[in-house]
Amino acid sequence: MSRLEKYDYGEDWLSDRAVRYRKRFNVKSTGDSKCTKNPYHPDTNPNGYINLGISGNTLSSKIVAEKMEQITKNMTISPELLHYHDFRGTAELRTEVAKFLTKHTHAVSPVNADNLMVLNGCSAATAALGMVLFDPGDGVIVPSPLYNGMNESMCRMPEVQIIYADLDDKSEIPFQLTVEKLESRFKEAEKEGVKIRGLFLINPHNPTGDIYPESVLRQCLEFAKRHSLHVIVDEIYMLSVFGEDAKFTSVLSLEGLPDPQRTHMVWGFSKDFCMSGLPCGVLHSWNKYINNAVKAISFCNATTNIHQRVLTEMLQDENWLEQTYIPTNHQLLRESHRFLTGELDKLGVPHLKRGAGLFVWVNMQKFLPVVSFDEEFKLFKELVENGVRFTPGKVYFCRSPGWFRIIFAAPIVTLKLVIDRLGKVLEKRQR
């Protein structure tokens, strides 16, 4: 019997939908739990597992932690702050985020705080949109590979069907998104009887680190307009664009959007501000019906008043933001990225050279006896056995076996150890 058949999903106790939630198993989690139980620490646990599988920025978190501590030490907590607040998000935070986004997206026109909703994370924002835009079984088309969190947000509670438009490594630029691929997958799905109601993009892209050129973004939006699709663009890595020549285009910066009432953007503090444990996400929509519908279930997604106050004060300190945090974060990301990619070159591991995100998308095919997902999984397990955890491409619904995502946004001293352990595994395999 397979693992899935033996396992008790609690059918006797749970609703049918909860059993479906539990059956969504992702191979990624085997590595994650080993790392949680026995995590690496340079001093106290140098032989522990190093987790470069969870996308997070531990490079600049010290700067953010210091800033937050400075804020909380000087914060007045009034009785009013404890009481019910506007579940759309406090006016102060929405105002600050509006100013912040206007600047950092190079928005065509100033972002209106009334078009923003604050929720407890981007995953929560995606799931809320899933509930409000789509009914169970509706399809959302998405280019693969794609970070698995989106699947979890859309497929669990909303029970949306994800239709992957598969990109592969055979194209001239591996995994390059073209609107033709979206269009052809859309037509196939239509024939299969799937009602596609949405398009989801993440830009900068996870797991490849791609930044979509403006032309591609526009073509995708026009594709969506042709088929009356809602478009959700996840721009959670907006500030994690560290490449000196990298040019990021937000949907908010595009003049003459084909269908603004169906163009929704999501951003959050988790990746750009190193705080995945304090998730706070923001949804931007020009469509007041959607904002009102999200508001109708917002008591489930509200995030703490006090946390919103801290984030407001953080954004208000423009000096810290623009002169300290952002440039320092970019510099640290560049350095770690350069180190890791340099070492990958030395090990002879091909990878996509990109200037955004917190990860590198690498090609381990030459180290597999046969290029297959089974071999990819074996390599994944071997790496975990040897104390280092990357994420195998299959987790991201990648159709070309052998690709892995490696987080680089970690201290260089940790990356050195990772390369060391990786090198040993690859060397053994080469022999």
Next chain:
Amino acid sequence: MSRLEKYDYGEDWLSDRAVRYRKRFNVKSTGDSKCTKNPYHPDTNPNGYINLGISGNTLSSKIVAEKMEQITKNMTISPELLHYHDFRGTAELRTEVAKFLTKHTHAVSPVNADNLMVLNGCSAATAALGMVLFDPGDGVIVPSPLYNGMNESMCRMPEVQIIYADLDDKSEIPFQLTVEKLESRFKEAEKEGVKIRGLFLINPHNPTGDIYPESVLRQCLEFAKRHSLHVIVDEIYMLSVFGEDAKFTSVLSLEGLPDPQRTHMVWGFSKDFCMCGLRCGVLHSWNKHVISGLGKINNFFSVPTLVQAVLSHMLQDKTWLEENYIPTNHQLLRESHRILTEELTKLGIPHLKRSAGLYVWVNMQKYLPSISFEEELKLFEEFVENGVNISPGQSYYCRSPGWFRIVFAVPLDTLKVAIGRIGTVLENRKLSLL
């Protein structure tokens, strides 16, 4: 055309379910929103609306705010705190809550932190349970009247059907819950073809302030066991039991539960610690499948680790908790409750004399020209026009017209102004009814 027919719910843009969410309207919200837009303030806005319609404790919030400020001023924020994320909630907070609940529920055996989940509020916890225990269209039986928030939690995203076992004011003790009423409503619903899968209780009760005797609680749990129902007991007002002789019984204190794997408890910081804006609730379940199922949708219900750390520190300060906050809060609640109930008695308004919760359940029937929900609504609107928001019983699915819920846990000077306004409305009515 009625209000509901004219209104554009955005069918062109939204999913069908989102249109259903938007169509859920509660008459109470008109009063609530007037108060939000033009709130009373003794100095800056003495003509604003006084909100005695939203259940929250603004009486003791100053003590809590001072404590939290003391904590945040001395708190270290480590990089690890920024990354830590256990879907069940931080180990520190679950450990502190386990100790706290063990003591305050008089638990039969020490509460296990592994049976706890931290979510962003009790409303959220109820909705999460709604998703994980029930499928759309399943029924949950609930005694009415019942606070409307439960309906919103269960009926929006989970799309559960609430089956009200109606209690009324005709019984010897008005709105008294008996298991016979649950049993008879259950049978009726079965005949109507509803598949009832759960029982929901809130104890201490909202809106009546009732505390269920242990015997009634047990009978309800046995009823649930007979029909294999999941039981959700909301104990959010656990610490708001201020009556000196009042005896509150938590499900965690009952020996020999009929069906522990289907008995789930919800508690939170909002009411007992005056922090509705902090959004932190706790769910207790012995059923590991339920905990696991909730874990799969937990990213929807997360609480920032920073807040969890502050709350852990707060609970750790036992001296502040047991010798300062809890006794002071009880004393302030008793005083406000006494002032309101004395005034109600002077005004000749019958009300349930209870000693838990943050509100009083009052009977305004003598001020209605005829006892009906239309007249109840008119009286509600008149109160709001006169600057005081109290909630009409129909917003709590009460089947006996004329009842209102008045929150008393507000600063005394505000309460006195509100009582004055209520008195004015009723005085005018008395004159017009003569």
